[in-house]
Amino acid sequence: MNMNLMKKIAIASLSIVAALSLSACGKSSSSPRQNTWQRAEQSKSITIGFDNTFVPMGFKDKDGVNKGFDIDLANAVFKEYGIKVKWQPINWSMKEAELKKGDIDLIWNGYGITKEREQQVLFSEPYMASKQEILNKKSSNITKVEDMKGKTAGVQAGSSGYSDFNDQPKVLKNYLAGKTISQYSNFDQALLDLQNGRIDGVLIDQTYADYYLNQKGLTKDYSRILLDYGVEPSAVGARKSDKELVNKINQGINKLVKDGQFAQISQKWFGRNVWPGKLSE
Template identity: 55%
Template sequence: MNVKSIVIGAVTMVASLVLVACGAGDSTAKRDNWSSYEESKKITIGFDKTFVPMGFEEKTGQYTGFDIELATAVFNKYGIAIEWQPIDWDLKETELNNGNIDLIWNGYSATDERREKVLFTDDYMANLQVLVTKKSSKIETSADMKDKVLGAQAGSSGYAVFEAQPAILKDLVKNNEATQYATFNEALIDLKNDRIDGLLIDRVYANYYLQQEGLIKDYNIIDAGFEKEAFAVGARKADTTLVDKINAALTELYADGSFQKISDKWFGEDVAADVIKKK
């Protein structure tokens, strides 16, 4: 066999492998995969491992949090084990639709923009975007952020509404832009060290983090003025059975009080009262 034949053969083989790989990814995205989850007894969930108290990594390396416990309770009903996969939150929908994960479950706000990319479960928790500032800064309202430096997490619903509703903050802050961070942890460090003046963040994260760090008395948690949000679980659009199964399990867990026990452990209150009870 001459060199030309070898090269052509190698190129053909690589092209075939690429097509097979793409086909596998497409088939996962375009079909209802519930039977596969049942057969394998496992499912992969993507999450931001720094998002306290929803899902995060402890110093021991163990994953814990409200969403970790809630998801585990849901899939225990079906005998399915969860493989938790830390992801870059800015790439979450790409990871989902490429088949690298099967669900996004980690304080994931169900927004209209995201509904174009994923299939959401029913809401299971209310949320609000808040502005966190140092009390020493005298910034006590969104209007006080005029010409100040704002931070936000890249790919977060907070950054999305910041861009979509400029009159609330974007038109006020310095350079009409927000400094983007990979994680809220990084952003809070910069806020603490005065590299930014305010941080747009999920209320649930702000409350938990500042309380755990003993800093709650030193910071303002301000309603930024955006509409209330709700957390839900994101799946590929073809995974309708999976979404139905999660919805059913959440309803059962709420009815038997298991949901409330998990909620009370992490928040000291029933965080689903405003969403699940309306069904």
């Protein structure tokens, strides 16, 4: 064989091997299939994805500081392990995709457990529960679900409320005009449209509605209709492979419940203990 040809083949082979080695190294450093708990222990850091407009669960205040019930709770859990949380704002409708890609390690932001989501993520044990409701302006005289017949409503895209809306059409969907609902990137936009009369109601988690109306001083201006979707538990979402990480989160939350820290955080944000064992329907 020609000597020059042999050299070219050898150089090409080495280049391929090098490229494959670099590719393998890249995957090993960021692959979501790694044991995330072991990586977090080593790096002392973990990345949590959240909707930074979801008051009071997790949001960015006017000074750019991340605050909320879930912010405090997650920080307290990982403090027990000497791990710092990096909070990553995400598009809520893309949360599972972000988790799967490895851009975030957890979804922790009032994340309701649904059958659809259980197929995509591994959930922790529930740490709180709530219900869905329709929020309306009192001036609209809407006082029961039947009053929404032919009306319009909004909901956050990718929310558990939107899943309930489609999965249980008899509760609300069949009443609305065109049996459709407007989707918004966050609740703030939906509530603004409700306030300005562009829609007749907002399908919303009661916990968010509690905080929003109290903070804005609007409790007297709006009516609220609880919907028969049942009680919805909230939990932390992880990749299916991250069983060790989820076990550590469960242990951490249970410790906070036992030593009273969970109740303190809950009282700060809701004025009551939202631990599911004390949930009153």
